[in-house]
Amino acid sequence: MTRESRRAWLTFAVALGWFFLLLWPLTGIKADGSLTFDQTLAIFWRVAAAAAVLVVFWRLKRKGSFDGAGRGLATARAALARGISVVPAWIWWILLAAGALSYPLLTNRYGQDVAVTVLVYICLGLGLNVVVGLAGLLDLGYIAFYGVGAYTYALLSVNYGLSFWLCLPLAAALAAIAGCIIGYPTLRMRGDYLAIVTLGFGEIVRIILNNWMELTNGPKGIISIPPPSIYVPELEPTLHFVPFELRKITYAYYVILGLAVFTVVAVHRLNFSRIGRAWEAIREDETAAELMGVNTFLLKLLAYAMGAVFGGLAGAFYAARYRFVNPDPFTFIESAMVLAMVVLGGLGSIPGIILGALALIALPEVFRGFELYRMLAFGGAMTVMMLVRPAGLIPAKRMGQRSEERD
Amino acid sequence: MEYFFQQFINGITLGGVYALFALGYTMVYGIIQLINFAHGEFFAAGGYVGVIVLSFLGAHGYMGTHPWLCLAFSLVLTMGYCAMLAMAVEKIAYKPLRRSTRLSVLLSALGMSIFLQNGLMLTQGVYDKAYPTAFVQGGLDIGGVRISIMQLLILGLTAVLLFILNALVFRTRIGKAMRATAQDKVMSALVGINSNRIISLTFAIGAGLAAAAGIMVGLYYGAVRYDMGFVPGVKAFAAAVLGGIGNITGAMLGGFIIGMVEIMAAAYVPHGGEYKDVFAFIILIAVLYFMPTGIMGENVDDTRV
Incomplete structure (x- = not known):
């Protein structure tokens, strides 16, 4: 020895x-x-x-x-x-798309339910990734934007009869405004202040949802929210369009699949745009980024608002899917869950976050008996991940080279 | 007027608890410039270990005969327990990451916080756990204002702990070493201060104070819950920022102000009771925006790191 x-x-x-x-x-x-x-x-x-x-x-x-x-x-x-590279990439993409589209035909209701949840979390994880992974701002109240989106659709559709498709951009816009409201006073602070302030903000949104009885009906929530509907053509007696409610879980799956694909594409485009590069510069060294002419304050605010947009979209879908909202799901634990996905999968890495969402939602479904230990394991995994592999399961690919990596 | 004085007493009691809680945040921040996310869990663990020890003693009948001795005993044990817990958290989640990015440290600390909170839930259950409070019933009437024994106890204990802490930090060699490490880690290491040990000790002291605050909250409200560290944690952090983060006297002052504002707002603002958790947060934002150095603090931007 x-x-x-x-x-x-x-x-x-x-x-x-x-x-x-x-x-x-x-x-x-x-x-x-x-x-x-x-x-x-x-x-x-x-x-x-x-x-x-x-x-x-x-x-x-x-x-x-x-x-x-x-x-x-x-x-x-x-x-x-x-x-893998023998087969051209587009064949893999087609196979993936075919798999995703035919998934509801091959599985039962339970499988579809799990898939819908995974897709919702992919949207949330990617949205949070814009804030945490790209811009490097720790946001612990992210689920509040999900709540803002859900209540936006719930209130607008129940009170004013607005359609789901119109409410989607409205929910995104309101979530973005909420993001700016909380971001504006706090973004001048250092990251750890932001973390606690967002933590408090998430809690406050929940308190307001719980107590503003006139608007939100408090803890009892809002019931009978209409599902999304589309107009389908009908030939009898003459050609006209009738509204058709997408009530079944299969339709919900396709709606959220569309949203998730939109989110993936949008985040990917953002990541490799000028803005995305500026975010990464801010994440790596804010002072240096500012010296290089990056408007750090505006871009951080934009990161905040963009992250909130995806949260708001997912929230609107949530309200339409369950057709009921109350303040209970929008707790800190949910924020922590989404954050755990982003961290485990890999900060800034889109495939990583998809894997993270799959792992954190689908694995507990497989190990039903360990339901209670779920958050314990996530918390522990988060710490261990930071200690042994801080870049996550699938680390993000970097653009270009860093000076210390050369030679 | 009597109503006002009554609320004043309530506010100062709550403020004392926040002050003890906030000290842990501010001391850790002062020494490593990081927020200790697991601090709320030390508070909750303190509340739980306190009630575990008290009920154990109660089952053997000691609570009936020597309640104050039992309380003192459980207080000491609990503070020791949380100090050990904090040292473990520091060793696992902070020390190996001392040279990595702030984000990794924040995330590892957050992971620890989630882990501890769920550990408490799994071992202690999701429901409230009741504190034995029979021995602190009763109170004094001073001109129509009622001060309960409980409030006197909390105020007295807070005063004693704050006094001890002040003496420790400003009068002893260890305190001097702590202040030196907070000012300049490299320089203090050069003159022979073991900064790892000092950082560990700072975590332990902060957690001990949070544990005492946890017991007091348990006694005051009569029960503890596994997630009780969360909302008070944000408020205590607000207190630390209000006082000027990194500044010990400031954290005490900030705690009393936050407690007072919360009670007064709940008493006098319409619908204040429902939104009482919001006020501390509004103060936090206002302070960060208009007076980021706090009442007696130092600068909070990057220049110190």
């Missing part, structure tokens, strides 16, 4: 002891005056075993035992990439 490995195991033992001391008061001291160790030890041994495996793995990796496996994996990946 080398000195280094002795040190590693000593640290491991101290950490486990520390963990036990933190865990035991919460699980071992009972209100009836008894002290137990069963529950604590049950958790403790599992964590200890998992941690021990990780330490062994890490030690072996440090010693270079996995170098052979790593090389093998790299060759396999290169071979796979070559295999």
